[in-house]
Amino acid sequence: MDVLSIHNLRKNFGGKEVLRGIAMSVPEHSIFGFIGKNGAGKTTTMKTILGLLKVDCGEIHVMGEKVRFGQTSTNRHIGYLPDVPEFYSYMTPYEYLTFCGNICGMDEADIATRGKELLYLVGLGQERHRIKGFSRGMKQRLGIAQALLNRPKLLICDEPTSALDPVGRKEILDVLLAAREQTTVLFSTHILSDVERICTEAAFLHDGSIAMQGTIAQLRSRRSSDEFIVETERKEDADTLMQVFGDLQRAEQNALMFHGGEDCFFAIMRYITENRIPVQKIERMEPTLESLFLEVAT
Ligand SMILES: Nc1ncnc2c1ncn2[C@@H]1O[C@H](COP(=O)(O)OP(=O)(O)O)[C@@H](O)[C@H]1O
Ligand SMILES: [Mg+2]
Known part of the structure; x- marks a missing residue:
């Protein structure tokens, strides 16, 4: 089942078409990477999913229910972490979650158990300090805990890792992986390695439409690479191959890399076989x- 589906979504700002007919579907229990350059329209798309922006055309369904601008009923299925989350900085994380739980109308006992469970999930279980001393990464993690508080079917995070250092990014990715046990995760990013690390599915937003989407394996298999590495056992064999085939590049001492289609590949294999060159790999x-993204985005 799809937790989220978007059909032909269009949005312009003052005549500038930012979204030009987006179609996208997010299956249940996926970790979905929503990829796009700065200004591609990721935040705009997320705000339309939340009913915070009026669309010019198109339909959005969350858990099969149609999203309507200005109405919040579909948001009961959604937990949302905005790109720059704001907190009451004089509160401790636990006080903050309690405050949010009260606003949502959760009962006290549920807030207490759920709040503690989530603070442990995001690595803030022992944190007694006020939010004002928190690093950006800690604030993002608290924001994820808050977004998960009332057990959403879909967690939407807008560039949760973008402003963080590698350690902070890894912590967020680990939290999103753990969150997948209880929900479906949709997060936007321009950092492709983050998507490769944790996502099961991804979509590339480019030029106002979805240029590619699918499981990570499907995306990769759309273009089988024409790049090969041949590693010989002896350096002198690598040297010979370099001389015979001009367009090889040296990746390491004995390892040669080449671009080229099947013809090039078989010519090199034939030479290796005929000259009985011992090959490591x-x-x-x-x-x-x-590389896929650069291909669609340029
Ligand atoms: N409220 C707005 N009014 C006018 N233009 C906007 C508004 N919000 C976003 N835009 C423009 O829409 C484009 C997409 O923005 P955004 O969705 O924030 O991109 P992303 O999140 O992918 O970086 C940008 O060119 C941005 O300047
Ligand atoms: Mg944005």
Whole structure:
């Protein structure tokens, strides 16, 4: 089942078409990476999912229910972490979650158990300090705990890792992975390695539409790479291959990399076989999400 589906979504700001007919679906229990450059329209899309922005055209369904601008009923299924979350900085994390739980109308006992459970999930279980001393990463993690408080079916995080250092990013990615046990996760990013690390599915937003989407394996297999590495056992064999085939590049002492179709590949294999060159390894390079993205985005 799809937790979220978007059909032909269009949105313009003052005549500038930012979204030009987006179609996207997010299956239940996926970790979905919503990829796009700065200004591509990721935040705009998320705000329309939350009913915070009026769309020009198109439909959005959350848990099968139609999203309507200005109405919040579909948001009971959603937990949302905005790109720059704001908190009452004089509160401790636990006080903050209690405050949010009260606003949502959760009962006291539920707030207490759920609040503690979530603070442990995001690595703030022992934290007694006030939010004002928190690092950006800690604030993002608290924001995720808050977004998960009333057990949403869909957790939406807007660029949760973008402003963080590598350690802070890894902590957030680990929290999102753990959150997947209880919900579906949709997060936006321009950092492709984050998507490769945790996502099961992804979509590329480019030029106002979804240029590609699917499982990570599907995305990779859309373009089988024409990059190979051949590693010989002896350095002198690598040298010979370099001389015979001009367009090889040296990746390491004995390892040569080349771009080229099947003809090039078989010519090199034939030479290796005919001259009985001992080979350590032959590898076809997997295309990275980064290379796929650059292909659609340029
Ligand atoms: N309220 C607004 N009024 C006018 N233009 C906007 C508004 N919100 C966003 N935009 C424009 O829409 C485009 C997409 O913005 P945004 O959705 O924030 O991109 P992203 O989150 O992918 O970086 C940008 O060119 C931005 O300047
Ligand atoms: Mg944004």
